[in-house]
Amino acid sequence: MFYREAGQFKTTYEADQAMLPIAQDRVGLLLILLIAFAAIPLLASDFFISSIMIPFLVFALAAVGLNILMGYAGQLSLGTGAFMGVGAYACYKLATLFPDLNILIVVFLSGFFAAGIGVIFGLPSLRIKGLYLAITTLAAQFFLEWCFIRIGWLYNYNDSGAIEVPQRMLFGLAITGPHATPITRYLVILTIVAIMTLVAANVLRGRIGRSWMMIRDMDIAAELMGIRPLFSKLSAFAFSSYYCGVAGALMVFFWLGSAEVESFDINHSFLIMFMVIIGGMGSLAGCFMGAAFIWVLPVILRAIPSAFELNILAATMEHISSIIIGALIIFFLIVEPHGLARLWRVGKEKLRTWPFPYAT
Amino acid sequence: MSTPANAHGDSPATTEPGVVAAAGDNEAQRREQLLSVENVTLTFGGVKAISDISFNILKGEIRAIIGPNGAGKTSMLNVINGFYHPQKGRISYKGKTRKRMKPYQAASSGIARTFQNVALFSGMSTLDNIMSGRSLKMKRGLIWQMLHVGPARREEIAHREHVEHIIDFLEIAHIRKQPVGKLPYGLQKRVELGRAMAMEPELLLLDEPMAGMNLEEKEDMSRFILDLNSEFGTTIALIEHDMGVVMDLADRVVVLDYGQKIADGTPAEVQSNQNVIDAYLGVAH
Numbered sequence: 001m002f003y004r005e006a007g008q009f010k011t012t013y014e015a016d017q018a019m020l021p022i023a024q025d026r027v028g029l030l031l032i033l034l035i036a037f038a039a040i041p042l043l044a045s046d047f048f049i050s051s052i053m054i055p056f057l058v059f060a061l062a063a064v065g066l067n068i069l070m071g072y073a074g075q076l077s078l079g080t081g082a083f084m085g086v087g088a089y090a091c092y093k094l095a096t097l098f099p100d101l102n103i104l105i106v107v108f109l110s111g112f113f114a115a116g117i118g119v120i121f122g123l124p125s126l127r128i129k130g131l132y133l134a135i136t137t138l139a140a141q142f143f144l145e146w147c148f149i150r151i152g153w154l155y156n157y158n159d160s161g162a163i164e165v166p167q168r169m170l171f172g173l174a175i176t177g178p179h180a181t182p183i184t185r186y187l188v189i190l191t192i193v194a195i196m197t198l199v200a201a202n203v204l205r206g207r208i209g210r211s212w213m214m215i216r217d218m219d220i221a222a223e224l225m226g227i228r229p230l231f232s233k234l235s236a237f238a239f240s241s242y243y244c245g246v247a248g249a250l251m252v253f254f255w256l257g258s259a260e261v262e263s264f265d266i267n268h269s270f271l272i273m274f275m276v277i278i279g280g281m282g283s284l285a286g287c288f289m290g291a292a293f294i295w296v297l298p299v300i301l302r303a304i305p306s307a308f309e310l311n312i313l314a315a316t317m318e319h320i321s322s323i324i325i326g327a328l329i330i331f332f333l334i335v336e337p338h339g340l341a342r343l344w345r346v347g348k349e350k351l352r353t354w355p356f357p358y359a360t
Numbered sequence: 361m362s363t364p365a366n367a368h369g370d371s372p373a374t375t376e377p378g379v380v381a382a383a384g385d386n387e388a389q390r391r392e393q394l395l396s397v398e399n400v401t402l403t404f405g406g407v408k409a410i411s412d413i414s415f416n417i418l419k420g421e422i423r424a425i426i427g428p429n430g431a432g433k434t435s436m437l438n439v440i441n442g443f444y445h446p447q448k449g450r451i452s453y454k455g456k457t458r459k460r461m462k463p464y465q466a467a468s469s470g471i472a473r474t475f476q477n478v479a480l481f482s483g484m485s486t487l488d489n490i491m492s493g494r495s496l497k498m499k500r501g502l503i504w505q506m507l508h509v510g511p512a513r514r515e516e517i518a519h520r521e522h523v524e525h526i527i528d529f530l531e532i533a534h535i536r537k538q539p540v541g542k543l544p545y546g547l548q549k550r551v552e553l554g555r556a557m558a559m560e561p562e563l564l565l566l567d568e569p570m571a572g573m574n575l576e577e578k579e580d581m582s583r584f585i586l587d588l589n590s591e592f593g594t595t596i597a598l599i600e601h602d603m604g605v606v607m608d609l610a611d612r613v614v615v616l617d618y619g620q621k622i623a624d625g626t627p628a629e630v631q632s633n634q635n636v637i638d639a640y641l642g643v644a645h
């Protein structure tokens with residue numbers, strides 16, 4: 001009843017093309033931003049911020065990256081973890097080679113390295129599709145993991161083989177390294193993720209985003225409408241990998257603090273792919289829902305016993321939470337194979353037409 | 361086969377000269393040639409889909425391509441817009457002769473088409489499908505697209521306006537925001553026409569735009585095609601099985617059978633041609 005566009009007349013195409021044409025949605029988004037930027041930093045505990053919110057944002061950004069490729073451009077990739085790794089190692093190298101360069105610039109630059117590598121491993125997509133393409137990206141994953149281990153130059157020949165995040169300042173405040181507080185790191189990450197999501201939304205609703213979807217839905221027709229498959233597919237790989245690369249850089253510099261090759265392994269590729277599938281292919285909101293579902297829910301489930309002083313072993317709880325999450329994934333995929341975002345949209349549609357479901 | 365006369369428009373003699381139906385070869389030759397196909401041969405392995413076919417399409421006309429199933433009609437369109445590359449022959453478009461061309465080059469030189477089996481972008485809305493036809497006309501680069509302000513936004517809105525005219529023209533405003541995948545077949549064909557129209561083509565290739573439609577839908581579609589031709593001056597090449605429709609719409613007809621051209625002329629001429637009658641009645645070859 002309260003979610004309704006009745007009375008909201010759009011008098012220009014501009015208003016109709018707005019990202020969120022319904023006023024209630026705009027209010028909702030504003031509320032979420034308010035909570036994210038004000039309420040959480042003021043009220044939440046350090047644990048909540050550094051173990052839930054920061055990883056959630058990192059994964060959501062990586063999911064946005066993969067969703068651009070998989071959900072919008074229709075190209076399967078199992079190399080997300082490795083592309084994140086490229087961003088992370090590039091960020092580390094740049095930060096140590098140019099210690100005076102602003103760390104935010106370094107983060108954004110490192111995405112370009114991931115984009116370049118993404119384009120190279122996207123080349124086979126011009127010839128092969130679907131699962132076969134997935135196999136070549138799998139090859140990329142393993143090859144890049146091998147590089148992260150074997151090329152000592154990438155981690156400055158540290159004995160541990162890990163990259164250690166140096167301390168960097170912004171406005172006189174430590175934003176990376178051991179002395180950066182969770183709240184600062186959280187705010188930096190949140191700002192970057194919010195801006196990059198907005199940019200992705202802009203690109204996706206314009207000519208370039210449409211060209212990706214055209215190739216996804218009917219490549220022959222797209223070509224006959226003037227889309228060059230080469231350019232379109234590779235630009236999707238570049239754009240997507242850029243996002244994954246920045247997510248990887250953020251992951252190491254603002255969350256983990258140090259990382260080895262394990263942080264970029266195939267499990268992470270799958271983790272992010274699950275987020276995209278559960279959240280909804282071809283939906284940006286879905287990326288956040290998927291990341292919340294796959295990352296936040298288990299953390300909360302694991303925290304339940306201590307919160308209620310139940311006497312359950314941590315290991316047992318780990319198993320229980322895996323079972324619950326697994327069951328929920330199956331449940332949601334049966335109810336709505338197109339993901340949480342679609343479920344949300346269908347729910348809103350019902351609300352919009354309630355109590356006359358046949359009104360449209 | 362219905363009306364033998366050309367019922368295109370009410371009286372051809374009074375409409376403006378450029379759109380008048382070509383009455384005979386003499387008049388046809390006086391008009392400017394938009395596309396000509398010369399001795400084109402296309403084979404798939406051992407199958408000769410098209411053998412040594414020549415014909416032309418004049419500026420502003422509606423040219424029908426007819427023939428029994430498997431005659432090579434769709435293959436001919438695929439050759440024209442660069443999707444298939446013929447082994448022999450030449451194609452001249454707007455005075456330029458070419459042998460090979462990529463589909464997107466055909467698109468940028470002003471050739472659009474619809475498909476025999478609807479080939480819409482099924483995950484996108486009607487509006488986005490038609491907007492996608494504007495892809496080549498939109499020029500703003502990545503940076504502007506990322507910001508979606510100023511020029512990029514103005515461009516998007518200008519094209520949206522153009523697309524809305526097409527939506528009005530085709531009377532599909534009520535399905536503007538619906539995903540096309542779930543639309544009934546007749547409407548999908550209409551959206552596909554809209555998407556091709558959005559490219560503002562000089563030559564529009566329609567592959568059986570009315571297949572599987574009921575009478576009313578066919579009448580609507582015929583009206584759109586005629587209006588498109590007379591209002592926007594779009595040259596149209598049309599494949600159609602319904603002879604009544606062909607007789608009503610086409611200025612000239614080329615008939616294919618087993619990959620060969622068996623007749624070429626006005627609908628009336630073609631209809632009385634013995635080869636054509638044999639081909640359609642299935643006389644033994």
Ligand SMILES: Nc1ncnc2c1ncn2[C@@H]1O[C@H](COP(=O)(O)OP(=O)(O)OP(=O)(O)O)[C@@H](O)[C@H]1O
Pocket residue numbers: 404407408409427428429430431432433434435436476
């Ligand atoms: N890609 C292809 N590979 C192999 N053979 C093909 C291909 N495309 C068409 N053909 C063959 O070429 C011949 C002509 O086919 P085409 O689709 O052009 O016929 P059509 O006149 O459009 O028929 P219809 O009325 O059934 O649409 C057929 O024998 C067909 O099997």
Ligand SMILES: [Mg+2]
Pocket residue numbers: 433434435476
């Ligand atoms: Mg055909």
